[in-house]
Amino acid sequence: MQVFKKIGLGLAVFFASLSAYADYSWNFPEPVTPMALDTLHVHNKFMLITMAIFVVVLAIMIYSIFAHRKSKGYKAVADKAPSTAVEIFWTLVPFAILLLIDFVIMGIPAYHSVVMMEDTRDKATMVIKVTGSQWRWQYEYLDGDAKGIKFVSNLSTPKEQTDKGFEGKKDEQYLLEVDNHLVLPVGEKVRILMTATDVMHNWWVPQFGSSRLAVPGFLRETWVQVDKAGTYRGQCKELCGKGHGYMPVVVDALPLEEYKTWVAAKKEELAKADAGSDKEWTKDELVATGKGVYEKNCAVCHQVSGAGLPPAFPALTGSKIATSPIFGADGKYLKDGHLDRVLNGIRVMPGWKALLNDTEIAAVITYERNALGNSVGDVLQPAQVKAARQ
Incomplete structure (x- = not known):
């Protein structure tokens, strides 16, 4: 009886903790790009298939344990082993079932997702180069109305907030705010060229559904098409040195007209900075x-x-x-x-x-x-x- 009371108490504490964290997400962050949405669908489909296999196998195991238990009078047959043909048959049957699931039911959707991720050029309307350095990002717009815009994005959290022993109130977006946001137009497919100057970095925004290593000396590609306006935050996902935790990514997705206004203002700002050289x-x-x-x-x-x-x-x-x-x-x-x-x-x-x-x-x-x-x-x-x- 005491055991059941302890189990009941444990379940009560568990469900109470769930109510305390009502905003906890059990799934991926809200997808805002076609790639992220497709990845979510494939993930959910795979989870359903995995769960079905798990339930079937578990049900067979439970049935076998209870139907063939000693207390029920079941006796093991030790004097007669099954034939080799039967053993091979019951080995090949589950193997064939899993092969069908892996290569057909799961393989085709996965192949479609991989093809989508690698399709960086089709219908892309602009190109942005992203360069990772210890520990900041550089963004350069290579074509379109924003061609020539180039800036560096650094962590803007005050240093005292990152120091050990800081006891004051930290910013709401602690370690996920930068001085210069990357700005993208909503609904436009953006081809991203990625590289690094020193070590490997990884430009990652969870709600975009893509992650690609930036490798020194190489140009690698991915793409983004943000379909919902908003501000999206991520960070470097590759362990890149002592400042790895201070290398966030912040992207503002703006409606097209607001994006054009930002482009004009940014060009004017950079022109004023260049004029200072004279x-x-x-x-x-x-x-x-x-x-x-x-x-x-x-x-x-x-x-x-x-x-x-x-x-x-x-x-x-x-x-x-x-x-x-x-x-x-x-x-x-x-x-x-x-x-x-x-x-x-x-x-x-x-x-x-x-x-x-x-x-x-x-x-x-x-x-x-x-x-x-x-x-x-x-x-x-x-x-x-x-x-x-x-």
């Missing part, structure tokens, strides 16, 4: 701008203080790179000097020339040379970065 900046302006660029892009490796994490991520405070001249006597920037390292990268450090504009690169270098415990006193102008690119 301006003569003061040291204070560059240091102030560079501080923001550094903390957003560089501090994750070199630390906010510039102390780094040697030997993987060297310190900038007092470093030879940050205190040696940028340009040689001939006026050209020095090979393996400060500007060269920032533009082209080295080892695990990415080249920032594709990620930051001239003003941002000039500002962050000026900041690194005149802050973080350094006081070189010189200034790098955006126009000098622009010339170095050429």
Whole structure:
């Protein structure tokens, strides 16, 4: 009796916990793309087939256990083994049934889903290149009205909220918010080209139903067609280093007219940023701008203080790179000097020339040379970065 009371208590606690988590989903997130919807249908179909097989096999096992139990007087036949032909027959029958289920009932829908996932070009109206880096995403619109738009998407959660021991209130979208959202038009098929600059990453939004590795040195493809307006969040799904948990993906799906308005505004914003490369900046302006660029892009490796994490991520405070001249006597920037390292990268450090504009690169270098415990006193102008690119 005590056993039944304990079981009853356990069930009561279980169902009470279910009511406490009423919003818990037992299935996939709401699909918002054709690929995600097809994947959900295939998954549900497979689960039904698996459940049917499970119930049939379990029923046969239960029947056999109770119908042939010793207490009922059943005696095992030990003096006569079944013939080899019978054994082969009863081995091949379930094998044939499972083969039929796997290759026909389950195989055909799975094949259809795989073909759909790989069909990146048919009816695609635009192409976007996604580049993964430790630990951020770069988005580049390669055609259509948005051609030429390129930006970097970083985690926007304040660093103090990610520090161990933080006791304050965290943002609602803690670790799933970025400074620049990827924006897509609703109902348009978007072909996505994916690569990485350092290690493997994985651009993943659960409600899109697709997941594809971004591999350094290779271009891989997938596609997205968001059929419902909204904001969708995901993250890197490949273990890509110490900052893996700080590499979210945020996508805004907008109606076509709102998307066109965003494109126009974004182009104007980028044009203003590019125009800054022709301006003569003061040291204070560059240091102030560079501080923001550094903390957003560089501090994750070199630390906010510039102390780094040697030997993987060297310190900038007092470093030879940050205190040696940028340009040689001939006026050209020095090979393996400060500007060269920032533009082209080295080892695990990415080249920032594709990620930051001239003003941002000039500002962050000026900041690194005149802050973080350094006081070189010189200034790098955006126009000098622009010339170095050429």
